Amino acid sequence: MAEVHAERRDRMRERSSAAGLDAALVTRPANVRWLTGSDSVAALLLTRDGAEAAAAGPTGPPESDGGCTVLPVPAGTDPAVLLAARCRARTLGVEEHDLTVARHRAVAAAAPGMEQLRDLGRAVEQLRTVKDEEEISCLRIAGEIADQALGELLESILVGRTERHLAMELERRMIDHGADSAAFPTRVGSGDHSGRADHSSGDRRVEDGDFLTVALGACYRGYRTAATRTFVVGLSPADWQSDLHRQVFAAQRAAREALTVGGGYDEADRAARRVLGAAGQPAPDEAEPAAREGVGAGVGLEIGEEPRLGPLELGKLDNRVPVTVGVGVCIPGRGGVRIEDTLVVRPSEDGGPELLTITTKELLAL
């Protein structure tokens, strides 16, 4: 574990102490990874003067790594319970949005002298929102990898191929270009499946004249980006396709441009809805559920992490917070357009938001 992880643990220790906790037990995988730099550590206990991590892997004596004692987890043992049994704290914070009721009960029973188990809430997720330049660099590379894979696919023949095959090819190409894996299951939607945020790649074959929506992202050193693009298959788009694309593009651009340091978590979403409203698109209550979801969320070790960007969100964007910004509109039975980017919030004097997903957003005819 590097110095940066020790420093992150210090910051979490301060948070936890300020909340009146003697110790904090972190179990959500992305949170544990951020605090340790390891993807074999399954749970982490932060105490006032130290840290213990429970790691899956070969047996061996406990070892020390960057100020953190690493303990092996016997097969069949809950790593959280293992650490709780060693915890002398009287008040322990746990992640109630991660531990099941059954695990929570086992942790409470295992910790000797425990008086109170309290909720850490999303304390670690909130610390994770602002990225350092090293993390942003990993996100930048993840974005480039996905852009490369998509660019290569767009030069190949698409008509007649199934959504599922195109998705698998994109994932293979991302791994070939250095990704650990895809950031999430690649979503390819053709024809009436296009434009949606939630369509899983299926067996429909791409046809001439289709809208084709591709949502993809690479995972690089644990860091994940997401991009969505919509194209037309064939010589040129139909008028209804160009019109729809123009509206969605304008709304998504307005959302991107609304990302400012100090701006509210709700501003990008409101900007998009204003543009869609002016273009005659349905108001949020009447629209499909997907349209009622916010315009995006944070990315880092997870897609869809803090902060959530949406009409009801409080909170303000900081410098170096990476987020997705996506807008989609579907016409039932015909398909639609969805465009999404990953950007890093930056001060306007530094040029405003840094775009990590650079593939053109134009309505290319393929």
Add this chain to the structure above:
Amino acid sequence: MAEVHAERRDRMRERSSAAGLDAALVTRPANVRWLTGSDSVAALLLTRDGAEAAAAGPTGPPESDGGCTVLPVPAGTDPAVLLAARCRARTLGVEEHDLTVARHRAVAAAAPGMEQLRDLGRAVEQLRTVKDEEEISCLRIAGEIADQALGELLESILVGRTERHLAMELERRMIDHGADSAAFPTRVGSGDHSGRADHSSGDRRVEDGDFLTVALGACYRGYRTAATRTFVVGLSPADWQSDLHRQVFAAQRAAREALTVGGGYDEADRAARRVLGAAGQPAPDEAEPAAREGVGAGVGLEIGEEPRLGPLELGKLDNRVPVTVGVGVCIPGRGGVRIEDTLVVRPSEDGGPELLTITTKELLAL
């Protein structure tokens, strides 16, 4: 939802009633799927005289499907909380091994007139252990799909290719042969990575003389099998490789042959350990953690479901319970052999366990 799902819901309703519960809220995805036949239903509430399901998907009015009312879930709403709010029961069973503490609290707060939330435990998982012939047919097909994919790969060139690429190719071939997806991330371990139950396919390139262990499975209509095979890359195995393979093969065969209707969950494991012990392999306490895990577990909508097969497990096998049976031995730094099958427990008068994973277990030289 078909009649079979209504009948399963009736059986669960009886269980729940016998435990003194007015209603049962099922949230674990495989359990919900088994009770409804649907993979868009996110939570299911069983009451004394009915059933309500909360499903993701387009908005619309509630609809009735096979005696179950299906309600849409607004974006951002917890389906379990949605159903709890409509629940008039005084005692409600929930899956405490699935609901987080946070969700459990929200369910308790939402249910009007609720006096007591109690634990359903693994009641649904236990009902799921005995499969009907339709389910076994899906497992059989999943096994065949994986066998086909593996057979094709073994005819291709392996030397010089990375573990990760071989894994991706196997997954692509399984989907080409009709799988929904892989049953789990395909594990290819070459050289010193071979023989392990937990190695994730990496960037090591296959070399002449390597052991090559492949663990794969297909998911077909939600049903999943698993098989592990170990081969040698090159003209012929070294003596140490043949010897190790012979021992592991014998131990795994003993485990398979110990599967009987009415036999204990511990018997297959004990049979394997006896053979390994006689062959001079380390006793369980001294062995790697993976060796201390049981020899297998149930398969169906999940890999590693009930029942667990291991030295400390109580309970007896029934007819039509599909399980994995796997044995592996590794020599640190050199690699090892792992062999695993999926079989359906059948009466000896019907020929004993039905093997679903038919690729040869011989130590082929490739």
